[in-house]
Amino acid sequence: MKLIKLKLASFRNLQNIELAPGKKFNVFYGNNGQGKTNLLESIYLLATMKSFKQARNAELIAFGGEFALVKGTVERDQVRREIAVLIEKQGKKAKIDAKLMTRLDDFFGNLNVVLFTPEEISMVRGGPELRRRYLDRAVFTCDLGYLTAYHDYAKILKNRNALLKVNETAGIEVWTEQLVQAALLVIERRKAYLERIDRLLQGFYSEISGNDETVQIEYRLHGVDAQLFAGDPAGALAQALKTHAAEERRRGSTAIGPHRDDLYFGLNGRSARQFASQGQQRSFVLALKMAEIEHITRCFDAPPVLLLDDMTSELDRERNRNLMEFLKKREMQVFITTTSLHNVDVDQLQDNKTFRIKEGKILD
Numbered sequence: 001m002k003l004i005k006l007k008l009a010s011f012r013n014l015q016n017i018e019l020a021p022g023k024k025f026n027v028f029y030g031n032n033g034q035g036k037t038n039l040l041e042s043i044y045l046l047a048t049m050k051s052f053k054q055a056r057n058a059e060l061i062a063f064g065g066e067f068a069l070v071k072g073t074v075e076r077d078q079v080r081r082e083i084a085v086l087i088e089k090q091g092k093k094a095k096i097d098a099k100l101m102t103r104l105d106d107f108f109g110n111l112n113v114v115l116f117t118p119e120e121i122s123m124v125r126g127g128p129e130l131r132r133r134y135l136d137r138a139v140f141t142c143d144l145g146y147l148t149a150y151h152d153y154a155k156i157l158k159n160r161n162a163l164l165k166v167n168e169t170a171g172i173e174v175w176t177e178q179l180v181q182a183a184l185l186v187i188e189r190r191k192a193y194l195e196r197i198d199r200l201l202q203g204f205y206s207e208i209s210g211n212d213e214t215v216q217i218e219y220r221l222h223g224v225d226a227q228l229f230a231g232d233p234a235g236a237l238a239q240a241l242k243t244h245a246a247e248e249r250r251r252g253s254t255a256i257g258p259h260r261d262d263l264y265f266g267l268n269g270r271s272a273r274q275f276a277s278q279g280q281q282r283s284f285v286l287a288l289k290m291a292e293i294e295h296i297t298r299c300f301d302a303p304p305v306l307l308l309d310d311m312t313s314e315l316d317r318e319r320n321r322n323l324m325e326f327l328k329k330r331e332m333q334v335f336i337t338t339t340s341l342h343n344v345d346v347d348q349l350q351d352n353k354t355f356r357i358k359e360g361k362i363l364d
């Protein structure tokens with residue numbers, strides 16, 4: 001998958017951009033606050049309809065503007081598609097080859113991206129939301145049915161929470177039963193993904209770190225007996241909900257389910273969250289991303305587009321070199337942002353294209 005053309009109008013500080021990225025390495029460089037990350041955000045949006053900064057629509061539109069437009073031409077197996085996303089304050093509309101998309105499912109899969117930002121390093125040490133967000137996105141890319149399972153679960157959760165909030169427990173059993181069934185579908189798909197990347201993760205971690213430390217990734221059910229779950233998943237969830245009934249009434253929200261679950265990252269058999277050094281955390285997250293790339297490549301028989309935001313300042317030289325070696329071996333298009341070309345060693349990269357960004361404009 002390749003992005004052949006990108007056209008932006010009134011997207012954040014990028015008023016009017018038109019560019020033809022190269023098929024391999026594209027390096028965007030410039031001082032802080034010039035629009036490099038905004039550019040990556042626009043590509044991410046073209047793939048997912050979402051901002052990776054969790055920004056609302058109004059924030060994506062240039063100050064004082066009414067709308068923003070992001071357009072891209074993507075190529076896969078020599079077939080080209082035009083993706084256009086119109087962002088207005090009240091919502092987004094997407095067109096593929098000039099046809100308005102009415103179902104989200106039809107939109108996805110035309111452009112796959114994997115994003116790596118410095119902030120993601122905190123996925124190891126930070127709160128569970130970051131890990132859940134990573135997992136949901138990663139599962140979803142190769143498993144479009146996951147979106148339906150996830151939305152069904154979210155709808156039931158909302159209804160059940162609404163009852164708990166007003167302390168209305170009559171009729172809650174019906175929602176509890178539905179919640180359990182919907183939760184199982186989400187958990188099953190999340191676990192299946194982790195099983196698929198488990199071996200990949202170990203391989204990439206060794207490649208990146210250059211040592212023989214072992215890494216583990218596991219799904220952690222919140223408040224549920226894992227052993228019971230292995231034998232009787234529905235029974236274990238129902239049991240946990242029963243045990244937490246009083247807490248739920250007190251908090252006015254559902255205490256058990258995929259919205260509370262977490263990922264466990266292990267390093268040499270210990271919790272990476274508690275014991276990993278800065279460098280080990282970076283290697284871990286980078287290996288996770290590499291595993292995600294490999295997984296998507298296998299699913300679609302085509303590699304995703306990689307977006308590396310300000311990577312060079314976060315990685316030390318050795319890890320950076322290992323990452324570049326990994327990328328050079330692949331027929332993958334990469335977008336890198338950096339404050340200075342010195343950080344990237346562009347001469348080492350075959351087929352690179354560089355773009356200087358200043359005040360929201362590309363200066364060649």
Ligand SMILES: Nc1ncnc2c1ncn2[C@@H]1O[C@H](COP(=O)(O)OP(=O)(O)OP(=O)(O)O)[C@@H](O)[C@H]1O
Pocket residue numbers: 011012013014030031032033034035036037038039058059060061062063310337339
């Ligand atoms: N809706 C908007 N309209 C206009 N400008 C915006 C909007 N949202 C953000 N900006 C501007 O975009 C700039 C930030 O751009 P961006 O985050 O892409 O910087 P960057 O080049 O990646 O810098 P850094 O190297 O610091 O990450 C800021 O100057 C900010 O004021």
